[in-house]
Amino acid sequence: MPDLLTWASDPARRRPLLRLLVAAQVVYVLGVAGAGYATTALGQHIVLATTPVDPRDLLRGDFVRLRYTISEAPLSQWKDAAPPRRRQGVFVLLAVGPDSLSSTVGIYPKAPAAAPGQAVLRAWVTDVYRHSLTLRFNLERYYVPEASGLRREKAGRLHPLRVHVSIAPWGQARITRVEDEVGKK
Amino acid sequence: MSRKFLDTESPGWVADGLISEAQRQRLLARYPSDAPTLGLLPLLGSVLVGLSALSVVAANWQALPTTLRLALLLGSLLGAYGAGAHFLRRGNADLGHGLIGLGLILFGASIILVSQLYQLVGYDVSGLLAWVVAGTALSYLYGSRLLVLLTVLIGAAVQTYCVQVLGSFSYATAALVAVGLGYYWWRRPAVVSSTVLAVGLLWQAGLLVAVLHAKITWFFVPAMAIYAAGDWQANRPGARALQGPPLVAAYLFMFGLATFGETDTYANVLRPPLLPYLGALGAVFALSVAGKRVRGRMNTLLDWLLLLPGFYLPGGLPLAVATLVVLYAHAGSVLARAHRNQDSDQLTLGAVLFVAATAVAYFKLTWAFLDKSLFFLLGGVLLLGLSWYLRRRNAQALAAAPPAPPTEAAAATSGDEPIHNL
Numbered sequence: 001m002p003d004l005l006t007w008a009s010d011p012a013r014r015r016p017l018l019r020l021l022v023a024a025q026v027v028y029v030l031g032v033a034g035a036g037y038a039t040t041a042l043g044q045h046i047v048l049a050t051t052p053v054d055p056r057d058l059l060r061g062d063f064v065r066l067r068y069t070i071s072e073a074p075l076s077q078w079k080d081a082a083p084p085r086r087r088q089g090v091f092v093l094l095a096v097g098p099d100s101l102s103s104t105v106g107i108y109p110k111a112p113a114a115a116p117g118q119a120v121l122r123a124w125v126t127d128v129y130r131h132s133l134t135l136r137f138n139l140e141r142y143y144v145p146e147a148s149g150l151r152r153e154k155a156g157r158l159h160p161l162r163v164h165v166s167i168a169p170w171g172q173a174r175i176t177r178v179e180d181e182v183g184k185k
Numbered sequence: 186m187s188r189k190f191l192d193t194e195s196p197g198w199v200a201d202g203l204i205s206e207a208q209r210q211r212l213l214a215r216y217p218s219d220a221p222t223l224g225l226l227p228l229l230g231s232v233l234v235g236l237s238a239l240s241v242v243a244a245n246w247q248a249l250p251t252t253l254r255l256a257l258l259l260g261s262l263l264g265a266y267g268a269g270a271h272f273l274r275r276g277n278a279d280l281g282h283g284l285i286g287l288g289l290i291l292f293g294a295s296i297i298l299v300s301q302l303y304q305l306v307g308y309d310v311s312g313l314l315a316w317v318v319a320g321t322a323l324s325y326l327y328g329s330r331l332l333v334l335l336t337v338l339i340g341a342a343v344q345t346y347c348v349q350v351l352g353s354f355s356y357a358t359a360a361l362v363a364v365g366l367g368y369y370w371w372r373r374p375a376v377v378s379s380t381v382l383a384v385g386l387l388w389q390a391g392l393l394v395a396v397l398h399a400k401i402t403w404f405f406v407p408a409m410a411i412y413a414a415g416d417w418q419a420n421r422p423g424a425r426a427l428q429g430p431p432l433v434a435a436y437l438f439m440f441g442l443a444t445f446g447e448t449d450t451y452a453n454v455l456r457p458p459l460l461p462y463l464g465a466l467g468a469v470f471a472l473s474v475a476g477k478r479v480r481g482r483m484n485t486l487l488d489w490l491l492l493l494p495g496f497y498l499p500g501g502l503p504l505a506v507a508t509l510v511v512l513y514a515h516a517g518s519v520l521a522r523a524h525r526n527q528d529s530d531q532l533t534l535g536a537v538l539f540v541a542a543t544a545v546a547y548f549k550l551t552w553a554f555l556d557k558s559l560f561f562l563l564g565g566v567l568l569l570g571l572s573w574y575l576r577r578r579n580a581q582a583l584a585a586a587p588p589a590p591p592t593e594a595a596a597a598t599s600g601d602e603p604i605h606n607l
Contacts, residue, residue: 005372008325015270021322022266022288026259028315029295033255036303087352122306124352138306138350143247175304 039174043166046094046102046119050161063143066163066178070094070104074132079106084133088125092135093118101162107135111171119167139165142178188218254302258295265291273327282329289320289335310347310355317343317358321365333378336366337385344389354396359389367414374423383411383430400457405492408434409469412488416476424480428488435491436515436538442496443508443545455496466492484525487518505549512542524582532582536575540568 008017051067070092078084084107091111094102095118102119106112114120123135142163164177195209204212242249242257249257269284293316300312320336340362347355363386370382390407397403412431418424442455470489477483495507516538523531547564 003372005325005328005369009328014326017326018266018270021319021326022263025262025292025295025315025319029255029259029262029292029299032296032299032305032312033303036299036305039303039305089352139304143301143304173306 035168035172036174039168039172040166040176043168043172043174044119045176046096046121046165046167047100048163048165049101050163063141066140066142066161068137068139068163070102071135071137072132073104073107073135075128075130077104077107078133079112080109082109084109084125084128086125086128090123090125090135092121092123092137094121107133120171121165121167121173122171137173139163139173139175142175144178188216191216251302255299258291258298262288262291262295278329282327282331285323285327285329286331286335289316289323289332289339292316292319293339310343310351310358313343313346314355314357314361317361321361324366324369328373330375330378333366333369334381337362337378337381340366341385341388344392348392348396352396354393359386359393362386362389370423370427371418374418374420374427376422376426379423379426380429383427386411387430387434400455402438402455402457402462402494402496405435405438406462406465406469409466409473409492413469413473413476416473416480416482416485419480421482432488432491439491439495439508439511439515440541440545443505443512443542443549459497463494466494484522487515487522490515490518509542509546509549512538512545516542524578527582529579529583532575532579536572536579539575540571543567543571 007013049069051069073092075084084090088109091108093105093108093112093114095105097103105118107123111120121137123137125133126136127134162179163175164179165173166176167173191213195204195212198204199206199209246254265284265288269281269286269288271281272284273281293313296312296316317336317340320332320339324332324336340358344355344358347353347358362382366382370379387408390404390411393407394401394404408431412428415424415428418427470492473489474486477486490511493511495504495511498504498507516535519531519538520535523529523535544564547567
């Protein structure tokens with residue numbers, strides 16, 4: 001009986017199989033792009049505040065590094081008996097405040113149920129200190145579009161920014177928009 | 186034998202009367218000199234053109250509209266695969282496989298760049314897992330060594346990303362590489378890809394141990410499972426190629442234990458719970474022995490000496506002495522086996538292992554007692570004497586060998602044949 005390798009590398013079968021494989025790869029890449037649109041279209045929108053961002057980042061590359069105010073949380077917000085570990089994947093429960101900015105309600109090791117007006121964002125623990133812990137959301141890099149106002153700003157001024165994030169029902173998140181604290185884009 | 190060698194040496198053979206001038210001409214005609222490597226120039230030229238195109242695109246990447254970026258990525262992906270299939274049909278296998286490999290790399294690059302394009306956050310490795318799947322499928326389709334190598338590298342890279350950035354171990358990636366490419370190795374145990382596969386799997390095993398915060402000695406359970414798989418492989422060179430990396434890892438560990446394990450601080454980090462560890466290692470050992478018995482390779486059983494869990498001994502002198510005894514016993518077993526098989530490479534390896542064990546022994550046991558100059562003098566004399574003795578033994582062993590290099594060469598070629606046919 002011929003083995004799987006002989007079957008797969010039979011010249012007669014190779015061409016259709018390659019076509020199938022390449023088509024699957026193209027569809028997959030398009031699917032990733034589709035996930036991007038779907039996250040914006042179907043997702044829950046939240047607004048996060050950042051601490052000042054160094055616009056000189058743009059001189060070095062195409063992105064700015066964002067530091068969120070919710071990146072640091074007191075240990076009292078950790079909702080589990082076992083202490084958090086570095087690099088652990090966690091879920092941050094966020095609630096919208098009066099200024100439409102979201103702030104942390106609690107940090108959970110398992111996905112919590114979100115009440116109306118609340119959202120769940122996934123994160124990783126980067127460091128645990130005596131009274132606080134720091135988080136990484138993988139939203140820390142914003143690739144700034146060429147036409148964005150951020151690019152036209154004078155270098156040297158440190159901005160606090162408002163970052164609009166979409167969280168899809170399946171947990172995927174993406175930055176949809178970044179604007180200046182005062183609200184002008 | 187290279188053509189150049191034939192060119193320079195054959196006049197001497199005619200002068201010594203080994204062959205006639207006519208025979209020399211026939212020999213030269215039989216091995217024509219390689220076609221001039223002009224084929225390389227257009228290849229280099231196209232690489233340069235490609236690089237210039239790449240830098241133009243990279244410089245303006247952020248300025249390009251989204252759809253154009255997507256189209257560029259998919260276009261180059263399709264172009265690479267199409268060109269690869271075209272050159273393969275025309276019989277240019279190296280270039281064809283190279284271009285297919287380029288297509289595979291572009292697939293991964295597309296996934297990453299498109300996620301970045303839409304500012305998508307990666308929460309798990311499923312996005313990149315497709316890359317490993319594509320690599321495995323292409324390896325099966327083309328049976329090319331290059332593609333196997335690429336897939337092992339991609340698997341290791343994806344796993345590293347997963348552990349470093351996402352903080353978890355992707356069992357799916359590990360299983361895909363182990364089972365998918367393991368099956369490939371089982372059927373086509375080409376030497377180079379066997380070693381690469383073993384190294385890639387060891388890398389992933391190391392990452393797993395790191396993620397689980399387990400004692401590092403647990404690493405040797407999966408490592409020796411890879412070794413045991415080699416024992417069941419019918420093709421002997423392929424089996425040994427897969428077993429090389431786990432053995433090197435085990436040797437380095439034992440060597441490190443002999444050198445640094447004297448202080449109890451290290452020893453404590455190495456001790457997993459006794460019964461589960463020995464149980465797991467024992468199960469792998471049983472599997473390995475069964476394989477050796479079936480394939481008639483019981484003479485390699487002493488490889489397992491390196492896995493003796495000496496780190497359970499109390500640190501200090503008992504541990505140092507025990508590891509040294511193990512190192513000596515292992516070097517001796519390699520020497521004895523090489524002697525029996527008349528294998529000069531293995532003899533050299535055994536001699537090196539022996540010298541290394543002696544050096545450690547000398548360093549460990551005499552440093553405290555001797556004046557330093559005396560240490561260097563005695564050490565040098567000891568190594569010189571040992572190397573002289575081993576070289577003499579080596580020469581005797583080879584001289585005593587029956588003068589039958591042709592059959593040996595024939596055996597070697599026939600053993601390699603399934604590999605060359607790939």
